[in-house]
Amino acid sequence: DGGITQSPKYLFRKEGQNVTLSCEQNLNHDAMYWYRQDPGQGLRLIYYSQIVNDFQKGDIAEGYSVSREKKESFPLTVTSAQKNPTAFYLCASSNRLETQYFGPGTRLLVL
């Protein structure tokens, strides 16, 4: 899991509630990414950021929001607009060597 931490490991969301997943890296990487993993679906890109104070939508950004105020941190908020949030969420970071380094993941469950 390298120098990337994600918290919490498990997160429970009530209907209509926004929840925030934390991702921190100490690898001095410029780029950070959020993926969603569903069974049999592989990884799908939610949002990514190539530099502080800048981020772009991925393939499935609807119902999610992010911020990148610090190089080390890239939190993901799952809003109430995301109607099917149950999934395994993975954060990753990379430098110009192109390899991505992943955190251990957060499993989000809906109550």
Added chain:
Amino acid sequence: SQQGEEDPQALSIQEGENATMNCSYKTSINNLQWYRQNSGRGLVHLILIRSNEREKHSGRLRVTLDTSKKSSSLLITASRAADTASYFCATDSSIFTGANSKLTFGKGITLSVRP
């Protein structure tokens, strides 16, 4: 959008045998990468092969790339029970080589190595 598609979806072999996994993709790439994921964990990078390379080795891993067929294969030799995991190929189609990558992942291959 799913770029890489792995084949087979699941593979079960005996310890000591070789495991071959394939990946096909649709658009031009800068590089192709293979990752491994143990159940309930994050992904770990295994190997990267660039579009101008045909073969790379890393320990018991051998990766080939055929850009004319838009396909890659990952060979794990002398497999061990500890190799049991899901394996993903990911393609980088970044416009500018060297820029931070945006990867597109396949759905993965589940490898089971029986002791």
